[in-house]
Amino acid sequence: MAGDALSDLLRTVRLTGATFFDIEGHEPWAVCSPAPSSILPKILPGADHLISYHVVTAGRCFARIVGQEAIALEAGEVVVFTRSDPHIMSSNPALRADPPTADVLDIATAGRMPFYINCAGDGATSARLVCGYLACDAQPFNPLLEALPPVIKAGDVKGDGGWLGQFINLAVTEVAEKRAGSETVLTKLSELMFVDVLRRYVESLPPQHTGWLAGLRDPHLAKALALIHDRPAHNWTVEGLAKDSALSRTVLAERFTRLVGMPPMHYLAKWRMQIASELLSAGNSNMASIAAEIGYESEAAFSRAFKKMIGVPPSAWRLGIRTGSGSDEA
Structure with a gap:
């Protein structure tokens, strides 16, 4: 009996999750993504593609690829940047931000995950996020990456008790309690979350859509x-x-x-x-x-x-x- 092509592909291209950030944003706040070239060598040496994701665990915020329209996000929603294009997470879509410096990345990746970042403005807390990265091989052939749009937003239908809601609950617990093995748990959760986002994307495709998915x-x-x-x-x-x-x-x-x-x-x-x-x-x-x-x-x-x-x-x-x-x- 034949297996599952999607699962087989994800295994063959070495999909793995790593490097997590627990972000607390106080109005006004904005965080810019680091360059993929500064992240990949730290989380999966040898891999050549980076995927970024941000899960809103409380409050609301905006996500946007630099130079493009902002996407509004609320608690219980996730945004995935499939090509890890330079992007900004913020409390207001008009805010700008500079990428983190290399020493911040070194401190974050060298310490215990998730790494806490307090985006401190003068106002009250407007959002909490669990952010992270997935790495995989793009060469010589990864038809999935070619089939994905640059950004995917997903969320559970209200009240359906879907996987994303369960992921968020589990991620929040792991971040808060920091028990032994929590980094491994978050790694596996992020990989499962990504697969679920892919499923939702496939189900949402219009009948005329073409591509591997x-x-x-x-x-x-x-x-x-x-x-x-x-x-x-x-x-x-x-x-x-x-x-x-x-x-x-x-x-x-x-x-x-x-x-x-x-x-x-x-x-x-x-x-x-x-x-x-x-x-x-x-x-x-x-x-x-x-x-x-x-x-x-x-x-x-x-x-x-x-x-x-x-x-x-x-x-x-x-x-x-x-x-x-x-x-x-x-």
């Missing part, structure tokens, strides 16, 4: 994607995928290309290289075993395909050399 919503394409993720080394053909996904070859090829953005065999080739890049970075497998694990009969064939698609030989990738993607052939 739209493919997950289509039951036949979700099956095809799950098969590819579950058995990447299998000698897949469009005919075989179509049969196992209960579609004709023509319909699968057309629908997959239209929604996911590439033909099924190109997706398979890219996914194989994503798995290979993870195994190469881990450094625990030799080239021959990696080639076999993703469906290549020889180390030489794998090396040629990897260099053609990724732009560098597998050995260079293992050493940390990165470049742009090339062709999409399996």
Whole structure:
């Protein structure tokens, strides 16, 4: 039985949560996000993509990507900046703020989490937030990141007892009590929260929406994607995928290309290289075993395909050399 393509992707791209801030804002207040380049080396060395999130646990505030319209947030809502674009959290959308200095980041990441920040204005407390980051790999192939908008706002429907409300209650408890293991608990909670936000986003997509997440919503394409993720080394053909996904070859090829953005065999080739890049970075497998694990009969064939698609030989990738993607052939 095929697995869950979304879960498999999140595992393969090393999604992990880290570095938490407990922010208390007193009117007027504003906090600017630090640059991703100053955060990533501290929370997940080797990862190349940062996702920021802010959960409003009390009061209300505004969030905005620098240069764009502000988004109003109330207690029980979360905003996720999927590309960690420079953004400002504030009590008033007109307020400006400078990014934190490097020494503040060093103190925050070196100490026990969550790190408390008192944004002190002259007024009363207007908001409490639990903020944090998730890191993951974007290269060589992360179709999820390509499918997400820069910012997602989510919240439970009033009275439905949804997961976000439970997350907030648990996060508030962990922040307040600072028990042993609280940082680990917050890490896992943030990862679960992000998955729930993704689910809500997928459910909200209009019927005409295209992209990898739209493919997950289509039951036949979700099956095809799950098969590819579950058995990447299998000698897949469009005919075989179509049969196992209960579609004709023509319909699968057309629908997959239209929604996911590439033909099924190109997706398979890219996914194989994503798995290979993870195994190469881990450094625990030799080239021959990696080639076999993703469906290549020889180390030489794998090396040629990897260099053609990724732009560098597998050995260079293992050493940390990165470049742009090339062709999409399996």
